[in-house]
Amino acid sequence: MQITIIGSKGQLGQDLMTSLAAASHRLTGLTHQSIAIEDPNSFSVLDEGAPELIINTAAYNKVDLAETDLKNAFAINASGPEFLAHYCRHRNIKLLHVSTDYVFGQEADRRSPYKETDAPGPINAYGRSKLEGESLVQAICPQHFIVRTCGLYGKAGKTGNGNFVETMLRLGRERDELSVVNDQHCTPTSTRDLSTAITRLITTNQFGLYHATNGGQTTWYEFAQTIFDLTGIDVQVKPISSEEYPAAAERPRYSVLDCSKLEQVTGYSLPHWKQALATYLES
Template sequence: MKITVIGSQGQLGQDLTARLAGEGHEVSGLTHQQISIENASSIADALTQTAPELVINTAAYNKVDLAESEPEVAYAVNALGPRNLALYCQQHQIALMQISSDYVFGLDLSREQGYREQDAPGPVSAYGLSKLAGEYFVRALCPQHYVIRTCGLYGKAGKTGNGNFVETMLRLGQERDSLSIINDQYCTPTSTRDLSEALARLIATEQYGLYHVTNRGQTTWYELARTLFEIAGIEVETQPITTEQYNAAADRPRFSVLDCSHLEQVTRFEIPDWQTALENYIRS
């Protein structure tokens, strides 16, 4: 299959491109310099050149706090960008995979069980709203679509400037004597390598739709950091704090764990738990 990955130099883009190429697909990658999804003519120019059967959009505006003060920028990239892609793909009978976020949830403060695809979303930030709008555009406009909700991505490309929580904690754990880390936000950090494996298997099924895809299990950012330091052999004092104490500009979901059983049923693939994924990442 001819596949074009938009955002091919990002954490997910790099791992996904490599995984799909390893499956024998003809994969082309597009960077922000080569395509601007906010611009319909830029999309047409770039995709005319690559002529894909499937487009995978990993590009996004991910500055969650900054989005509160410039929501129009987040909306342009995370909502109107996918809309432009969906329109082009619909017109040319191309399948589209849109990468979304667990941040489409968060409004239900009493939630204790993983969200399934049929559960009602409820974003609590401008970023979350923009990602949800992008989902709706893709699902409404492009019949051959995959919409993938995932969470807390980390991958090897994060070492070269894109950043992720795991790499940030590894750096701060070596630079500082003590760290204060949020302990009341429950989620599932996800390895881009494991996510890429799951998505490659999903693409092979051609079963379109909405999917939750993360590593298994749940944790808090504090518990993740403690596990990370133990695996890496870093000694640093850690203090659990609340979301209110951290006082970020944007609100975050207190619980955004995703139930991935639908993916497992379709692909017959059980993605590793988050502890195993984290250890594999550190060891490698």
């Protein structure tokens, strides 16, 4: 299949390029220097790749900044996917759009993973912008995959803008004690594993909405503690509440995703988050 990946130099984009190439797909990778999805006038570069499928990994993901930078957040996370959906519909091209667990969050006391059929309820501007993007893709482009995921980390984070794992490794070496929130339940996900799942999903033509994360669930405190346990870094990690870590945007207290639909359609289960983390650290 001829595939164009928007955001090909990001953490997910780089691993998608590797995974899809290994599956013998023909690829075109586009960076933000090549295309701005919020500007349809930049879409002529898409014609050059003659794609049968476009994968959009581009996003405005500065969660706290989005609270005040609404114009840019909604331009990239909502209008951008809308423009791509129109482009794909008019040319009979498939579209895979990557979304987020942050479309949930209103059920703070929830303890059962969210299915695709559960009603979303974002609690911050970033989540609202991503949900609007999802809705527009669903309404406009019949041949769509929407993949919600969580807390991505991948090898490109080691040299690019970083990720939670790399941040913890750096801080763990710099400090004697760290405070990490322990009341936000989610499933951090390896971009390598997510890329494997997407590579399988796109061959099914079973269009629709999917949840895709590593297995199990954890908190950011437990995730951080496991990072240090696996690497042997000696640092004291203190669990704190979200209220003790002030941030501009409220985060979901529970946003674990049920990935059983993806597993049924693709026959692939992403590894448990602890196994995925160990693999990442070993690499």
